[in-house]
Amino acid sequence: MKERLKVTHIEVEKLRPNPWNPNRMSDEMFHKLKEYVKREGMVEPIVVRPQADGFEILGGYHRWLICKELGYGSVPCVVVELDDRRARILSVNLNELKGQSLPHLLAELIHDLSKGVTLEDLETQLPYSTAELKDSLELLKLPDGLDAWLEEEAERQERERPVILSFVVEDAEPIEKALEEASRKHATSLTRGRALVEIARAYLEGGDAK
Template identity: 35%
Template sequence: MSDDISKRRLGRGLAALIGEMDQPVPVGDNRAVSADRTVPIEFVARNPRNPRRYFDESVLQELAGSIRQHGIVQPVVVRPTERDRYEIIAGERRWRAAQLAGLVEIPVIVRDVDDRTALELAIVENVQRADLNPLEEALGYEQLIAEHGYTQNDLGEIIGKSRSHVANSLRLLKLPDQVRDMLADGSLSAGHARALVSTSDPIPLAKTIAAKGLSVRDAERMAQNSIKAQNDPKPAAGAVSKDSDTIALERSLSDRLGLNVAITHKGGGGQLRINYQSLEQLEEICRLLEAR
């Protein structure tokens, strides 16, 4: 996309983008196919590319009960796919609950957008409402990067988050499936999972964290001890064990950079190590250092 178009799209605030999507557009505005309308529910299909994968059945049942009493208060946002057929951009949970409630028609707002914009809007809508678990959020970012050429900086501007937030989210995809499943079902938080990314065998650590209900700080200590045991089984002469302040500083720097940071004290000095996985990450480190 051109710089001008990119700036116009990325410059719009998150609230403005969602508000724009959820409001009927005045007659004559060529950004929309139509304003609100009601369509048969069987004419609306889910978007298979929607980043949201998990729907709590009990929450759906509660929402279905509310819909039976009050109807759908907020229309489902859709895009046309073929004659009188639509695909959901935002509102799949309402659509699912409406089916459970036995509705035959649902209110919709129609937006004529391409695949990229539909995916972008779905991610923005869900992130704003905290409807995505950390894994779904990361998968959505990965999809935009892989299929539509977004950079981490682009995504940060679109969703109103820092580039490091995006980078930290993407790091979660390095975890093995078993740990990712625990992240998806809520057994682990994003903070727990980030602490495990750099460990050689995160699965047993993840199980221990979940079973004991450990805090993120406890998880970070476990992860650091695991990494230390792997890389340096015998303490070097003059080495000093990491205290809580050092571990907290490592965490702060890791979150700020979106990269794994390790600090090692040896005598009166020490080492600061930043691990990067791509040239883009190295360039970002250099940019931050030069800016200082």
């Protein structure tokens, strides 16, 4: 069983950003996050690892930056002991492994939250503009079943999104020949993508592309 992680407060000045962080935030979203921290405080700890000169931030860079601007002396942190490779992997996962709100359920939640307040007031409390809040509420006006279809369609498009493969120049010729051969042997005309699928399937089955 994994050891339970402990939250500890570390001085803001002892933390520093990592040099590889690919995460970027718009000025508008940064402002919203800053206002949120002002209202609620630091409810989510920053993930760091020890370094010779302090602690390196693996997750929570923008919150750390905001805390510096707001004059925090220390911030809650989770300290992990990781080598460079695992630290980079964790950093990417912390940024990318997040769920996505279902549009209709989000619209219902926004509708509940908007009772008794204006959308302009709600905008200051949520990471959405007034226009985005209005667009979300419009979903509640759709005919029954249409919103579910839209969600299913969005999920289908996500499953069927194209995959882009890249090759070095010297590998292009044999790949082109293999695609042409697979297409030629097939009874019906194949797209290049479909031909590649047939080649892969034939390889897995231990035979030739049909």
